[in-house]
Amino acid sequence: MTTRSDHFEVILAGTGGQGLILSGILLAEAAILEGKNVVQTQSYGIASRGGLSLAEVIIDTEEIIFQQVQRPDCILALTEEATRKYEGWAAKGVPILYDSTLANARTAPNFTGYAFTQTASDLGNEMSVNILALGTVAAKTGVVRMETLEQMIRKRFKGTAVEMNLKVLAAGRDLTAR
Amino acid sequence: MSHATGTKYLKGGILPHMWCSGCGIGIMLGALLRAFEELDYTTTDTVVVTGIGCTGKADDYMITNALHTTHGRALAYATGIKAYNPRLNVVAIMGDGDGVTIGGNHFIHACRRNIDLTAVILNNLNFGMTGGQVSGTTPPQRYTSTTAYGNPERDFDICALAEAAGANYAARCTPYHGWEMKENMKEALTKKGFSVVEVVSPCPTHFGRHNEMKETPDMLHWLRDRAISIEDYRRLPEAERTERLAIGTLVSRDFPDFNTQYELVKARAQKG
Amino acid sequence: MQGNHAIAEGAIYAGARFYAGYPITPSSEIAEECSRKLPKLGGVYIQMEDEIASIAAVIGASLAGAKSFTATSGPGFSLMQENLGLAVMGEVPCVVVDVQRAGPSTGLATRPAQSDIMQIRWGRHGDQSVIALCPSSVKECFTLTVTAFNFAERYRVPVVLMPDEIVGHMRENVEVPAPGELEVVDRKRPAGPPADYKPFKADEDGVAPLAAYGGEYVFHVSSSMHGLDGYSNNDPANAAWRVKQLHEKIDRHRDEIVLTKRFGTDDADVLLVTLGATTRSGRAAAIEARRQGVKAGVLQLQTVWPFPDREVAELGRRAKMIVVPEMNYSGQIAGEVRKAVGPDVDLRQVNRYNGTIITPQDILAVMLGAK
Ligand SMILES: Cc1ncc(C[n+]2csc(CCOP(=O)(O)OP(=O)(O)O)c2C)c(N)n1
Numbered sequence: 001m002t003t004r005s006d007h008f009e010v011i012l013a014g015t016g017g018q019g020l021i022l023s024g025i026l027l028a029e030a031a032i033l034e035g036k037n038v039v040q041t042q043s044y045g046i047a048s049r050g051g052l053s054l055a056e057v058i059i060d061t062e063e064i065i066f067q068q069v070q071r072p073d074c075i076l077a078l079t080e081e082a083t084r085k086y087e088g089w090a091a092k093g094v095p096i097l098y099d100s101t102l103a104n105a106r107t108a109p110n111f112t113g114y115a116f117t118q119t120a121s122d123l124g125n126e127m128s129v130n131i132l133a134l135g136t137v138a139a140k141t142g143v144v145r146m147e148t149l150e151q152m153i154r155k156r157f158k159g160t161a162v163e164m165n166l167k168v169l170a171a172g173r174d175l176t177a178r
Numbered sequence: 179m180s181h182a183t184g185t186k187y188l189k190g191g192i193l194p195h196m197w198c199s200g201c202g203i204g205i206m207l208g209a210l211l212r213a214f215e216e217l218d219y220t221t222t223d224t225v226v227v228t229g230i231g232c233t234g235k236a237d238d239y240m241i242t243n244a245l246h247t248t249h250g251r252a253l254a255y256a257t258g259i260k261a262y263n264p265r266l267n268v269v270a271i272m273g274d275g276d277g278v279t280i281g282g283n284h285f286i287h288a289c290r291r292n293i294d295l296t297a298v299i300l301n302n303l304n305f306g307m308t309g310g311q312v313s314g315t316t317p318p319q320r321y322t323s324t325t326a327y328g329n330p331e332r333d334f335d336i337c338a339l340a341e342a343a344g345a346n347y348a349a350r351c352t353p354y355h356g357w358e359m360k361e362n363m364k365e366a367l368t369k370k371g372f373s374v375v376e377v378v379s380p381c382p383t384h385f386g387r388h389n390e391m392k393e394t395p396d397m398l399h400w401l402r403d404r405a406i407s408i409e410d411y412r413r414l415p416e417a418e419r420t421e422r423l424a425i426g427t428l429v430s431r432d433f434p435d436f437n438t439q440y441e442l443v444k445a446r447a448q449k450g
Numbered sequence: 451m452q453g454n455h456a457i458a459e460g461a462i463y464a465g466a467r468f469y470a471g472y473p474i475t476p477s478s479e480i481a482e483e484c485s486r487k488l489p490k491l492g493g494v495y496i497q498m499e500d501e502i503a504s505i506a507a508v509i510g511a512s513l514a515g516a517k518s519f520t521a522t523s524g525p526g527f528s529l530m531q532e533n534l535g536l537a538v539m540g541e542v543p544c545v546v547v548d549v550q551r552a553g554p555s556t557g558l559a560t561r562p563a564q565s566d567i568m569q570i571r572w573g574r575h576g577d578q579s580v581i582a583l584c585p586s587s588v589k590e591c592f593t594l595t596v597t598a599f600n601f602a603e604r605y606r607v608p609v610v611l612m613p614d615e616i617v618g619h620m621r622e623n624v625e626v627p628a629p630g631e632l633e634v635v636d637r638k639r640p641a642g643p644p645a646d647y648k649p650f651k652a653d654e655d656g657v658a659p660l661a662a663y664g665g666e667y668v669f670h671v672s673s674s675m676h677g678l679d680g681y682s683n684n685d686p687a688n689a690a691w692r693v694k695q696l697h698e699k700i701d702r703h704r705d706e707i708v709l710t711k712r713f714g715t716d717d718a719d720v721l722l723v724t725l726g727a728t729t730r731s732g733r734a735a736a737i738e739a740r741r742q743g744v745k746a747g748v749l750q751l752q753t754v755w756p757f758p759d760r761e762v763a764e765l766g767r768r769a770k771m772i773v774v775p776e777m778n779y780s781g782q783i784a785g786e787v788r789k790a791v792g793p794d795v796d797l798r799q800v801n802r803y804n805g806t807i808i809t810p811q812d813i814l815a816v817m818l819g820a821k
């Protein structure tokens with residue numbers, strides 16, 4: 001699957017503490033670097049940990065008027081709660097990439113389960129599940145180039161975290177190859 | 179050397195002033211202005227920040243820069259002035275209601291921040307301006323217009339509070355001891371860091387009247403009789419201290435002040 | 451860049467060198483950004499003990515010569531009211547950012563609202579006027595912050611910038627204006643002999659020059675009723691002059707202060723009157739309505755106070771219907787619109803007060819729904 005047009009909307013949903021807002025920011029900044037207009041918004045609870053937390057990113061070559069996702073081109077759901085919240089979209093043809101480690105398996109069309117949390121944990125850092133899943137979303141949708149995301153990671157992180165996150169990003173990308 | 183009068187900081191043509199006869203505020207102001215004069219303060223480099231109350235009216239009579247603020251907030255305004263322009267001499271003049279009752283939070287944080295201000299708190303043990311109501315410094319069991327059966331609460335010890343909260347300087351004086359008051363004012367003004375001068379003062383009109391000190395000088399005599407130098411006070415056995423009022427320099431130390439610390443912050447920020 | 455960061459950057463661009471505040475969601479990013487940037491620029495960042503102290507310190511610093519500001523949200527903004535009144539009374543330039551969140555009380559700390567509109571206008575005791583601006587995008591967060599400082603400096607008033615949480619936390623790509631690209635206004639300074647300086651003696655334009663503590667001009671500023679020289683003055687004639695002057699200096703510059711944006715209003719049968727994030731919902735709804743054959747247009751209120759009543763009346767009287775979407779229960783903007791257009795216009799409200807966003811569909815339903 002590649003981007004259907006020059007307008008792209010994605011929802012990254014999970015729980016507070018998974019770092020999805022950062023994934024949204026990295027995706028948005030990568031798109032800016034590629035010359036697009038972006039709007040990134042977020043919705044989260046008062047706690048730094050737990051509760052539904054989500055980032056929305058809209059990418060367009062034109063001015064983006066309404067800042068909220070209206071019809072997503074892709075949904076990432078990292079918890080059962082998040083998957084349940086958005087599962088209605090699958091029947092309308094929207095691909096939902098969900099975390100099969102934390103959410104129950106779905107067999108209906110347009111659901112693809114990936115063991116995001118398990119894979120991140122196998123790589124020695126469960127906290128980097130946000131970067132891992134970002135790699136998967138980017139590879140799956142082609143909305144931004146992998147090299148641009150790598151550039152963003154080099155800019156955002158320092159020291160050993162750079163290599164670690166690049167490794168995790170690549171692992172996310174590779175999940176789609178399976 | 180000619181004798182400092184402090185009158186050069188006074189606005190002409192505004193007498194009579196608003197304070198009652200026997201009130202301590204005028205004596206406090208006199209001591210402060212003489213201290214200004216002895217320290218060669220100018221009207222341009224001095225900012226007086228006042229609160230609301232009888233004490234807070236002091237700026238009406240002065241020709242230095244002034245900011246007459248809201249009740250209890252003088253120290254917060256003064257903090258903004260001093261933080262932005264450390265070269266200014268910034269003096270906050272407040273009542274006990276202003277300084278440690280409604281403004282108690284600003285007071286302890288100004289002490290903690292140790293910002294180089296001088297706070298003069300005229301403690302007349304009640305809210306003078308609004309009719310003699312109970313204050314955070316009214317002693318227990320005392321009568322005020324809102325404690326008709328005696329104050330059920332305890333009072334703050336302003337200097338002890340300043341010490342515990344981190345101020346560099348705290349002194350207590352009374353209008354009976356005018357020369358010492360001026361000396362304490364000078365120490366406070368020259369001390370880097372946060373300084374407090376508590377002036378325990380008569381309010382014959384309200385506190386005095388409610389507490390069997392009806393005649394104008396009664397409260398002043400009451401203060402005179404209770405006052406004892408801090409050195410003598412420290413020598414007194416515990417049991418004899420309760421009714422006494424320790425006066426003089428109670429706290430003097432040299433923790434780094436806010437502006438000095440902030441310069442370090444700026445230096446680090448500009449290097450990095 | 452995030453909306454809140456754009457506000458901090460806009461303030462610095464406008465020359466702000468003093469920030470005092472007390473953190474509160476959803477405004478804290480402004481404080482954080484200032485704490486990083488201001489010391490680098492030789493400015494002051496100070497975290498105060500509460501919002502009462504924050505606005506007080508901001509006013510003190512302004513009188514010492516700084517362009518100064520603070521940022522907060524509803525609970526903190528409530529605490530600032532008394533001292534904000536001093537900024538009005540003492541004619542002290544400063545900017546207060548109220549990133550609006552859903553109330554009442556602690557409410558929904560992380561969710562958006564547009565429910566402080568009336569508090570911004572009327573929240574303080576005593577009759578007084580105020581200027582308030584509301585951005586709808588990250589770019590406007592930057593530019594309207596610069597405008598807010600310009601108005602504060604030009605008219606010697608506090609100015610409230612009132613983004614909602616959506617705009618404060620939204621990220622968009624923005625081109626940061628180059629130095630010199632946007633106008634930056636500095637307060638008028640006195641020029642005559644220091645002995646003659648009267649801090650409240652207005653020039654022709656209704657605004658008096660303002661000195662800074664520490665310079666050659668010595669001056670008094672007071673929260674109490676005062677005369678030209680800043681000293682207490684309880685004379686009724688003086689009080690009347692003072693209150694009138696505080697209102698008039700804003701009223702007479704009303705046309706320079708009132709900023710609106712129009713999207714497809716020329717031929718609009720349906721006029722949407724919007725502010726902040728709901729401008730974007732409104733614009734999306736208008737585009738969709740036109741696709742369905744209904745001529746809709748949007749009037750965005752960049753300036754909320756003084757209220758753009760003439761602009762609303764001009765467009766509103768031409769329209770067959772006015773729709774006002776706003777994130778509050780009571781229709782704080784709708785009431786003002788009604789005042790501006792009179793009783794005969796078909797005025798419809800779209801209100802949300804649950805901390806979620808008004809969507810274009812919400813507006814379309816009201817706009818296209820039966821009368
Ligand atoms: C916010 C607020 N609350 C209450 C008042 C009313 N008020 C004015 S002065 C004052 C107390 C003054 O007492 P103090 O600070 O001790 O000054 P004094 O008159 O005793 O010198 C009060 C309660 C006010 N002006 N503002």
Ligand code: SF4
Pocket residue numbers: 196197198200201202203232233302306307380381382383384
């Ligand atoms: S009421 Fe009390 S404090 Fe006020 S002026 Fe009279 S004596 Fe002084």
Ligand SMILES: [Mg+2]
Pocket residue numbers: 231273274275300301302303304305306313
């Ligand atoms: Mg008092």
